[in-house]
Amino acid sequence: MSALGAKPAAAGGMDPMASAIGVVILLVVIAATYMLAGTGMALMALIGVIVGGVLVGFGVHFVPVGGAPAAMGQAPGIATGVAMLAAGAGLAGLFGGAWAAGQGLVIAVITGGIGGGLMMAITCMFVNFIYVFGMGIPSASGKVAKDPITGDTQAEFKSQGTEGHGLPFISYVGGVIGGTLGGAGGTLIYIMLLDIYQAELPAMMDALPAQILPIAVSLAGIFAIGMFLVNAVLAAYNITGTIEGPHDPKFKRFPRAIVASAVASAVCGMVAIMIVAI
């Protein structure tokens, strides 16, 4: 019951010193990558990876996650972990995005985003299906008096001794937006890394581009999954436990996660790029 009992301050402010240090590390990593790799392509790849990581970190904040209390109908949201659910949606998006990689960056990133959003749309619908038809419980938010989208009042649909349950429509929309951003971010990381691996690996391994392709796809895929999990877990730490979606006061903490995700993605991205660029 720690997720319910220990409720930290709703909106954590930005620590100026920590943010400044984060930005300095970010700039140092970008500069170091440019100096070491010496190509504009490596720099572009790193910036793409950072943007992708930020999209993932930001997107996780939209996903309504109730954790263990949600599994007992004690709190609204989806009854699983923040990082886990975001990873499930984002990776389903990455699957679609990777498939569309041959159709150009924009199409692939949007396809990846839609794949993540689709996964969340179906999952969130089934969460409400189980709550309503399996358990006889209507949706109710514990954080707002009225649903910001539909205007439905929430308090009278909250059963006694709970913080709410199910997924109010705003949480459903948040889940879809979160899955979309996660899927798009994961796909962007994958495509940026795939491009640089396809460009650098043939010369490095003295092989034809066609022979290199399976290695490039595997390397970019596993790095994209790894970086996705790094950013999802970072965002989960920022959220601390459960969040209802964009209407939750905890959502206002996202600027911290954006700085943290940018720095973490830059460091991870530099390692991923340096294995072929040096």
Add this chain to the structure above:
Amino acid sequence: MESIVFGIGITALAGALATVAGAAENTESDIGSQGDPNSQVQLAPQMGYLHRIFNKAVAGEPPAYGLWVCLGAGIAWAFMAMQINPILAIILGSGLAVFVQGVYATTAYLGRTASLAKFGQPVYVDVLKSMTTVTMAHAFVAIFTAVTMCHLINAALGHPFPLPLLGLVWGIALGAAGSATGNPFYGKERQYQSQKFGAGVPISASGNIVRYAEAGERNSLDNGWFSAKLGGPASGICFGMIVFLELWRTVLFEHVGAGWGAIIVGIIIILIFAVIDRYIEVWARKNYGPYGPAKEEEATA
């Protein structure tokens, strides 16, 4: 045209396999008490309620299934590289992955339950003997179907990811969909069967899980039977629809409008699900009504 018909057939088969995978995954995790409801299984002895429920939640379902499906897919991929028939390779790979799941389940049960020794919770060897094999059997069904689905996506539909990577991606998605859909049904409806239907479990009741069955003490096989009635099939349909619709929109509309066709169809499907979700939400509010008056009665009583 033939390739599209072939693609749709493979898509339907992959969707069917995913449905079975989702149902088996959720039933397995509920028998093993691996999802979030496990917090109550772990909490109960601390509140004085000793029980005979299996307890193996040392990892969430998504990473655990990411590991097992990836392992099964990786071993199958290695066997296929040795020119072994794909069906045999997938069975062997899934079988070996299930042994890892069995070791995981055994050590997790012993570790988690032994940590409750100071609250008087015994480690039941008969529970270990009878439940572990049942979770392994369900895990085999889930892993085998998920790996077969990944093999179809890779070999027949031509997805660029190699089989182990697809196993990791879809294993994590399988665990995420299964835990999201099935956990509330097991957590609220089964573990707290003695609480009122149609309301969340009051926080004050935490830990007081139902420990007795029709005859004797309740065990995790009873929970598996209960989950298989709704939580499991719903998780299966959820995961099956995710896989089917994702593949369907890509196979049919990938080349329409230079890639935009699949995107537009994806947006339309999302909007349709949003409408269905809103309908369910409104239906529940209209038919179940607010809790208000009952709450006041109880407060004054």
